[in-house]
Every structure is written in structure tokens, then in C-alpha cells.
Amino acid sequence: EAGVVQSPRYKIIEKKQPVAFWCNPISGHNTLYWYRQNLGQGPELLIRYENEEAVDDSQLPKDRFSAERLKGVDSTLKIQPAELGDSAVYLCASSFLAGVNEQFFGPGTRLTVL
């Protein structure tokens, strides 16, 4: 079974440029999560989707971050414009339904903003 797929794996951009990350969850998983992991810290939830609906985006910085999950499968997370402090690893995870189920994580996208 294929795991959670993320691309790109690495991205280097200059500040003020836009950037987008893509995630393909495990087939059949209707819950999708985007996390940000700063160096030396644990992941922090940015947004959670149930199918195509964003049910928790309370920690998403909406002035520059946006996300979408069209058709309830793949998802894209965008930053525009990027700032130096956005340098981090962006993780996508999926799980089968909500509730207290294990989340399956992708390998992440390491973003460096210069």
C-alpha cells in the first residue's frame, strides 16, 4: 500500500516569493492534516480536512497561507508571500475518519526561505 506522498521534498525560495506544497493521502483516508515542524520542535497542526471541508483551520495564518482539498483527495498548501520565519518542514498526514485513529505521515517538504 502506498503511503502519504508529498512533493516537492525540498524547496528553496527567496522571501516574498510564493510556494506551494502538494499532498496525496492514503487511498480511502478522508481526513487530511497539514502540520508545520520547526527545527527542534514537534509538529504543529495548521489545518485539518474532513473530505473537502476544512473543519479546523484555527492555527493557519490566513494572511499568507491558504489550502485547498478539491474533490476530497489531494491537497495543496500555499504560502504567498513567504517570509524568513516560514522556513520549516511541512508535513502532510492522513487518517481513516476522525476519532482517535493513528495518523499516517508523509516524508515532508523542507522549505528554506532566503
Added chain:
Amino acid sequence: AQSVAQPEDQVNVAEGNPLTVKCTYSVSGNPYLFWYVQYPNRGLQFLLKYITGDNLVKGSYGFEAEFNKSQTSFHLKKPSALVSDSALYFCAVDGSGGYNKLIFGAGTRLAVHP
């Protein structure tokens, strides 16, 4: 506020010796607790979870964790460490009462020496 603390940045143990990675939590309501492991260049992998019932939870790769309500702890243990167990370990608590909104600790790096 919900929170997780991992008091040790790094734990060093000799191969074959027992290991413990500590975690304490603060949550209102019933605690749903998780351990995840992160290997280099790979996504987080689920090890085990506590929902209810027996305080000793068994998980993947021979790991287990003991839930202690009075001490608000959920320490990860293994009777005999392997060099291949060397990785970054994260404790997490579901701070949403079962809606899978995980709050992660900062992580503990486990180094198992031959």
C-alpha cells in the same frame, strides 16, 4: 491549556539495556495519548496509543508505554534496546476530546550505542 512535555532532549542507552523516554501531559477531560517515532528523512510513524483500559499499552517494534493518571505521565519503554531504535521520539496528546487534534511534545532523541 493542553500541553505535552518531554523533559529530556536526548537519551543515551547501551544496546541490550532497557530504555525509557519520558512524557508528561496536561489536558482537560480524558487524555488520549500517542507515541510516534521519526527516522531521518522519513515521516513520523505511529508506535502506540492509550485510549482507555489497561494502563500498560503495547505497540510496534517491542515498545510499550505506561499510563499513569496520578502523575499525568505516559513514559515509553522497551526492555532491550537495539541500535536500530535510534531515532527521534514524539509524545502527543489529543487535545480535542477525540477529534484527533494532536499536540506534540518537542521530541526526545534516542541514541542506542553498540
